[in-house]
Amino acid sequence: MGTSARQGPYFCGIDAAMDVVTGKWKSLILWELHEHGTRRFAELRRGLPGVSEKMLVQHLREMEEDGLVHREVHPVVPPKVEYSLTGHGLSLNTALASLAAWGQERIQRIGAEKVTHEVV
Amino acid sequence: MGTSARQGPYFCGIDAAMDVVTGKWKSLILWELHEHGTRRFAELRRGLPGVSEKMLVQHLREMEEDGLVHREVHPVVPPKVEYSLTGHGLSLNTALASLAAWGQERIQRIGAEKVTHEVV
DNA sequence: TGCGGTACTCACCGGAAGGTAAGTGCCGCC
DNA sequence: GGCGGCACTTACCTTCCGGTGAGTACCGCA
Numbered sequence: 001m002g003t004s005a006r007q008g009p010y011f012c013g014i015d016a017a018m019d020v021v022t023g024k025w026k027s028l029i030l031w032e033l034h035e036h037g038t039r040r041f042a043e044l045r046r047g048l049p050g051v052s053e054k055m056l057v058q059h060l061r062e063m064e065e066d067g068l069v070h071r072e073v074h075p076v077v078p079p080k081v082e083y084s085l086t087g088h089g090l091s092l093n094t095a096l097a098s099l100a101a102w103g104q105e106r107i108q109r110i111g112a113e114k115v116t117h118e119v120v
Numbered sequence: 121m122g123t124s125a126r127q128g129p130y131f132c133g134i135d136a137a138m139d140v141v142t143g144k145w146k147s148l149i150l151w152e153l154h155e156h157g158t159r160r161f162a163e164l165r166r167g168l169p170g171v172s173e174k175m176l177v178q179h180l181r182e183m184e185e186d187g188l189v190h191r192e193v194h195p196v197v198p199p200k201v202e203y204s205l206t207g208h209g210l211s212l213n214t215a216l217a218s219l220a221a222w223g224q225e226r227i228q229r230i231g232a233e234k235v236t237h238e239v240v
Numbered sequence: 241t242g243c244g245g246t247a248c249t250c251a252c253c254g255g256a257a258g259g260t261a262a263g264t265g266c267c268g269c270c
Numbered sequence: 271g272g273c274g275g276c277a278c279t280t281a282c283c284t285t286c287c288g289g290t291g292a293g294t295a296c297c298g299c300a
Contacts, residue, residue: 005230007232010232010234010235013220013222013225013227014148014219014223015148016223016224016226017222017226018147023288024287024288028131028132040246042245042247053249057248058288077246078245079248081246081248092222095222096134098218098219099134099218100137101133102137104133106133106208107133110128112129112130113130114128144257161276162275174278174280177279178258193277197266197267197276198268198275198276199277200277201278
């Protein structure tokens with residue numbers, strides 16, 4: 001349970017891609033890592049207002065299994081773990097670009113609010 | 121409940137797009153309607169092996185609220201209801217194209233099976 | 241000496257997502 | 271006259287997703 005690589009069977013490509021992106025924070029993690037290149041665990045946590053540590057770990061583990069993120073542990077004290085995107089993660093992010101544009105347009109259309117980092 | 125239009129707030133565009141596509145069958149419905157232009161309820165059901173009637177109705181209603189699909193009722197006996205994509209639905213499908221391609225590549229990569237219409 | 245930061249793990253819980261099965265009203269068909 | 275198809279609705283149940291809060295081992299700083 002918890003960590004077992006997603007593996008179909010799938011109806012089509014969208015299905016297979018969604019399987020890997022589904023999870024409340026996954027697309028945000030993808031974006032955050034793309035923006036900053038490399039991030040430590042606590043940096044990611046601070047960059048995603050509202051995420052719980054449990055969910056962040058769990059999502060990162062799954063994305064690692066799915067070959068989207070690279071996890072590098074530096075055996076120092078205090079612990080230091082760096083996360084970055086793999087080639088597949090990068091290309092997935094590129095593939096998400098047009099979806100992001102569509103979403104932006106939707107936000108305008110329905111006049112939705114955006115989450116700010118200064119959450120109350 | 122069940123039917124209340126998704127409306128954020130969102131972190132970013134991907135987030136806003138995902139909100140509308142999330143649901144086990146939504147992307148498949150989008151694809152099915154794009155492929156065939158117009159489909160009746162029972163046609164959609166047959167085109168999506170494994171979907172339950174409840175889920176199909178529920179997803180279609182939500183997608184209608186979100187302005188993705190158009191629902192046209194013909195007041196005849198027996199009932200006839202036709203579903204088709206709106207402009208927003210069409211453009212969402214276009215935006216999903218690159219994601220679909222990425223997913224196809226992933227299917228190849230991990231050697232996942234595809235669901236066939238002739239499910240056992 | 242004790243607090244905060246690092247990167248987690250573990251146990252528990254509530255709610256939402258999704259599946260199952262039955263019922264509805266009307267018709268055509270055999 | 272009973273069955274199947276149309277397009278649903280309703281009630282119930284299970285599973286999973288995600289959140290909460292605690293604990294861990296080690297260190298630096300005040």
